[in-house]
Amino acid sequence: MTELEQRLIMELGDNFPIDSRPFAVIGRRLGMTEEEVIARVKEFIDRGIIRRLSVALRQQNVGFTANAMIVWKVPPERLEEIGGTLASFPEVTHCYERETLPDWPYNLYTMIHRPYREECLAIAERLSQAVGIKDYKALFSKQELKRSNPQYFSEERE
Template sequence: MLNERQLITVLQHGLPLISRPYAAIAEQIGSTEQEVMEYITAMQARGDIKRFGVVVRHRNLGYQANAMVVWNIPDDRVDELGGCFGKFEFVNLSYRRPRRLPDWPYNLFCMIHGHDRDDVLRNLAQMIDSCHVGDMPHAILFSTHCYKQRGAVYIHDQINGNDHLTNKSDIA
C-alpha cells in the first residue's frame, strides 16, 4: 500500500533524470511504478497537486543574464499579452499579479533569459515588436544574484538528520 506522505516527501525533491523516474520513486518507497503514477494522477484530479513542473538551472546551460520585465497592462488585455509573451522560447514564465497602487502599477510579469545582458535586451525588443506593446509602461529588473532554485517543500522529514527521504532504508 502506497504511503502518501512518503510519496509527497520524495516528489517534492524532484524527479530523477532517468528514463523511468516513477519506477525509481516506487522502489524508494516500496511501491510499484503503476501505483505511483496512478496516485499522482489522482492527487492532480483532486487538486492536491496543482502544478507539476521543471526547475531549469539556466546558468548551467550558458544563460548568464535574466531580467524580470514587469508591465502595466490594461486588465482586459492581460490574458492575450501573457499568452503572446509565453510563446517566446526565451521567456520561461509569464504571470499576472495584482497591482499594489500607488507604488507598484504592474500586473503582468515575465522572466527573460539570455546569454548576456545585451541578449536579454535584444530578446525583449523582439517580444515588444512582435506583441505590439511598445507603448505599454514597463520596467526591466535585471537579476544581480543567483539564488538556489528548487521546488516547494511541503513535508519536512527529519530522518537520520536529513530533511528529506534519501533512500528506502530511511523509511520509518
C-alpha cells in the same frame, strides 16, 4: 492529501532515483509496487499535480547568465490578450499577472533567461512591439542570494 501521497510527491520531486527502474525503487521505499507507483504518477499528471517529469537546470551552469524580469503596465482590459501573446514567445519562461500597489503600477511579469544581457533587451523590445506596450522595465539580476527547491509538507513532518 494522505500521508502516503505526500511522501510519494516528495520522492518523485526531490528524491527521484536515476536508475533503470526508478518507479520500482520509489515503490520499495514506500511499500508500493512499481505498477502502483506508475498508476499514481499518471493520476497526478491527469490531476495537474505533476506538471511533467523533467529536469530543472542550474541556469548559470548552462550559460544562461542574463536573467531579466520584465514588468509591464498593461491596460486591465487587455491583460488576457497580452498575457497570452507574451506567454506564447518561447523565450518567455514565466508570465504572471500580479496585483498592483499605489507605489507599483506594473501588473504583468515575464521572465527571460539568456546567455547575454543584450539578447534579453532585444527580446523585451520585440515583445513590446508585438503587444504595443511601451511602458515596461527590465530588472536584471545582479546577484543570486538564494535559490532552493520548494520544501513541501515539512511542517507536517517536523
